[in-house]
Amino acid sequence: PPVPSVPLNDGRSIPQLGYGVFKVDAEVTADVTGQALRAGYRHVDTARIYGNEDGVGQALRDSGLDRDDVFVTTKLWDDAHAHDDAIAAAEASLERLGIEQVDLYLIHWAAPSQGKYLEAWRTLIELRERGLVRSIGVSNFPLPQLEEIIEATGEVPAVHQIELHPYFPQAELREVHARHGIVTESWGPLGQGKSDLLENPVITEAAAAHDATPAQVVLAWHLAHGIVALPKSVTPERIVENLAAAELRLTAEEIAAIDGLDRGEAGRGGTDPATK
Numbered sequence: 001p002p003v004p005s006v007p008l009n010d011g012r013s014i015p016q017l018g019y020g021v022f023k024v025d026a027e028v029t030a031d032v033t034g035q036a037l038r039a040g041y042r043h044v045d046t047a048r049i050y051g052n053e054d055g056v057g058q059a060l061r062d063s064g065l066d067r068d069d070v071f072v073t074t075k076l077w078d079d080a081h082a083h084d085d086a087i088a089a090a091e092a093s094l095e096r097l098g099i100e101q102v103d104l105y106l107i108h109w110a111a112p113s114q115g116k117y118l119e120a121w122r123t124l125i126e127l128r129e130r131g132l133v134r135s136i137g138v139s140n141f142p143l144p145q146l147e148e149i150i151e152a153t154g155e156v157p158a159v160h161q162i163e164l165h166p167y168f169p170q171a172e173l174r175e176v177h178a179r180h181g182i183v184t185e186s187w188g189p190l191g192q193g194k195s196d197l198l199e200n201p202v203i204t205e206a207a208a209a210h211d212a213t214p215a216q217v218v219l220a221w222h223l224a225h226g227i228v229a230l231p232k233s234v235t236p237e238r239i240v241e242n243l244a245a246a247e248l249r250l251t252a253e254e255i256a257a258i259d260g261l262d263r264g265e266a267g268r269g270g271t272d273p274a275t276k
């Protein structure tokens with residue numbers, strides 16, 4: 001299935017659907033990531049803290065795909081924001097993934113209370129200059145910290161990966177991203193199973209109208225907004241189903257109705273990045 005790519009502000013591009021492997025057990029990661037690659041995903045989102053980078057690397061090698069055909073993202077954990085720690089963490093992630101460069105390296109959380117995110121951002125710039133990573137970005141940055149790293153370095157993240165789904169659509173950050181040319185990535189795009197999102201009548205009615213599933217409707221909504229979505233599933237049928245969302249075109253009315261599901265701060269399912 002043809003998954004569109006969106007341009008990044010550094011001249012590269014990124015497939016709009018990625019296979020996310022948060023909470024995927026290390027022992028099954030190579031298998032399920034392999035299934036995703038066979039289904040047609042060309043973008044995998046992992047992190048050091050997920051403990052499954054080596055399984056992702058195994059799947060990449062087993063797939064027989066060219067290295068440059070798959071967009072690989074991993075992330076710098078909170079305990080390694082200091083310069084030398086961040087360099088070592090990136091090298092260790094590459095070692096576990098078995099590749100020479102990741103496509104995208106993200107600071108996993110700003111963790112403002114530690115106060116080291118600017119040092120981490122400067123180090124990601126260095127990692128890109130040294131060729132260990134191709135594009136750099138951030139995840140879970142509150143607006144003040146996002147603006148601070150841009151002002152301090154003049155370097156705009158290519159991507160900001162944040163919790164985002166119809167109950168928590170992050171209007172304010174998306175507008176700032178649009179102004180700066182930052183691509184928004186949605187984590188928990190399906191709501192992580194923490195709410196009734198996939199049973200909401202606005203979603204199920206659109207699904208019925210298109211002979212699609214609720215998950216496909218939600219993913220098609222992300223894509224319609226130009227957002228990169230990273231659905232996770234270890235169920236073979238759902239892995240395929242989620243990718244096929246790329247072919248679903250919602251009407252403007254359906255998109256507007258889903259936009260109307262915004263619950264503001266009450267819609268947040270995960271940790272508020274400002275509190276870390």
Ligand code: NAD
Nearest residue numbers: 020021022045187188189190191192215230231232233238
């Ligand atoms: P998600 O919204 O993708 O939800 C995943 C869950 O939804 C699955 O476990 C399953 O129960 C259900 N599901 C999946 N496909 C379905 C389908 N077709 N029909 C019905 N139910 C379905 O949540 P997530 O895994 O937390 O987030 C996706 C990815 O985002 C992660 O795997 C990870 O790569 C990334 N992520 C990043 C951060 C971060 O801090 N940067 C945090 C969480 C997740």
